[in-house]
Structures are given as structure tokens and as C-alpha cells.
Amino acid sequence: METGATGEGSGVLGETGLGGQVRSTVGRLYRRFRSERPDGSLGDTALEVLTRLYKNGPQTLTQLSEHDHVAPASMSQTVNRLTSAGYAVRTADPNDGRKVLFSPTPEGAELARAARIQRNAWLDAHLQALSPEDQNAIARACVLLSNIADS
Amino acid sequence: METGATGEGSGVLGETGLGGQVRSTVGRLYRRFRSERPDGSLGDTALEVLTRLYKNGPQTLTQLSEHDHVAPASMSQTVNRLTSAGYAVRTADPNDGRKVLFSPTPEGAELARAARIQRNAWLDAHLQALSPEDQNAIARACVLLSNIADS
DNA sequence: TATTGTTATACTCTATAACTATA
């Protein structure tokens, strides 16, 4: 690979940089996740938002949109898909009339629990087949890359 | 975090499994990458395909779609965006009339080189600030996760 | 018949712009 179509340098962080590897790996894994999605179910983004509401409790639109680095208008449409499907509800914030708190319905909570296990099944199976050292490397990378995503 | 909305177990690979961490990290990084995209440019998928053509040489539609785990019809539309924009061309396979080989144009090759450096700039900057051990963990995780994406 | 690729159609996800309502 990297057969040198340009011939400029061979540093690890140059043409084949670690950043490029991360991007490529992330993109391919992301599409692989999507290809595993059961038919007729929520998309990955909507399910992740629902899971976050389930795990961390009610949150405002701004909190959700900032966490995912998407525009508020984008997140508004994502939560619309959740509320339309009956998996989440809007509640007015008693202290600030401008804010809206989103919470999972009982159906949404159940879906969050079930879908997460279901969707992670094949991934967890592969991860558990790795050595403890390899698992640690991945766990470490997740923490580091998650911090970068927040920066 | 993980304040125990369910109260069932606390194993590392249970409710908060490594698979879930990987999924969450990948999803957030993917969206973060997208938010860094310069306006009016190619999307991430199209650019990655173009980069692959540039690096690995002409490939058929089936090769491209299998590499990314997307349907052939999906990849057909992605390469259509590339050819419409003048960054790639179709060539008939001389040995098999059913096959079509996609190659970058000179403009596409130039874009692949420039865009890759440009888009990875902020990511590389963050990665280079990490310790060598942390960088190694990420590089190792990329190899391992890329293998899983291929499985 | 099987393989390769394309087009038609629909859905998810995201963005920007313009808007309403509350502070």
C-alpha cells in the first residue's frame, strides 16, 4: 500500500498520517455499523440520542446538539423523529420558559436498553476475541479520541 | 456517569460495554469530522473514495462498494458525484464489458492530495500533542478496528 | 442464468436561513 504516487516523504505523520488512519478507520467503522442496522428501526443518530437521554436523564436541545457537534436545528429534527415515534417527550422547563427538556418514554427506555445490546452484539463478540492488551489499547484510544472530539 | 438507571451489573463489557464505547466514540468523531468540512467541498464519503482511487489505482464499482460495506447502487451514486464534478472518469474494462474502471482525473488527484492534508490538519495537531504511548495505542486500535470493519 | 452496473424512489442526517417565543 502507499505505493508512492507522489514520492514525497515517508514519515509516519506525513502522507499516511495517523490522522488519516483515524479518519479512514472511523469512516469505515461508522458505515459498517450502519450496515448492521435492523430494518425499520431508528437510525444511529436518533438511537444514540435516545440512549443518552436514558442514561443521563432529561436534557435540553442545546445540550444535546453541543454534545454531538451538530447545529441545534439538526438536533431538533432528530428529536422530532423520536417524539413522532413515541420514544421521547417534550417537557417545559419550569425555571426558563425558553427551554425544553427531552425525556424518554417507557417505550423509549425499553428500546434504548434492548437496541443497545442488540446492536453491539457483533462488535462485542469481535472485541472479546482480542487479547486483554488489545482491548486495553482500544479502550485507551476511545478515551483519547473522545477527548479530541470534545475539543 | 452511568448512574445506574437499571441497576443490573457493572461489568466492563456489560451495560457500558467496550462495544458501546467504540460505537459512541466513532459516531461522535465522525460527526466532528463532518463539522470541520470546508463549505462547498466534497462530502467525506466521496473524498475518501477519490483518495482511494488516487492511492490504489483504478477500481471497479464492486470493489469500491465492498470495501466500504455499502450497496453497489449507493456507491454508484457516490462516484456519480465525483464524475459530475470532474474529479473522476469511467473507463471500460477491456477484458470484461460489464466492468467499469474508475480513475481520478488530474484535478481529482490534486484535490485528493490537498484535501487530505487540509482536512487532517486539526486532527493531526491534536494527535501530535499526545505522548508516544498514547499515539501507539491509537495506531494499534486503528489496525484492530479496521480488521473488525472488514470481517 | 449469473454478474455488473445504473436509475428511480425514499429515508436519515445534516446545514443554513428565517421565524417565534421567552429572558
Place this chain on the structure above:
DNA sequence: TATAGTTATAGAGTATAACAATA
């Protein structure tokens, strides 16, 4: 004015189904 959220519209990316052309 500033902040929080929504709706309208557009584009990228993906899927399935139906199709054409070649092997």
C-alpha cells in the same frame, strides 16, 4: 438584544427495487 427552539428547504449518503447489458 440575546437566548432557545422550530420550521422550511436543500444536499450528502444510504437502501431497496427494477432495469439493461454483458458473460
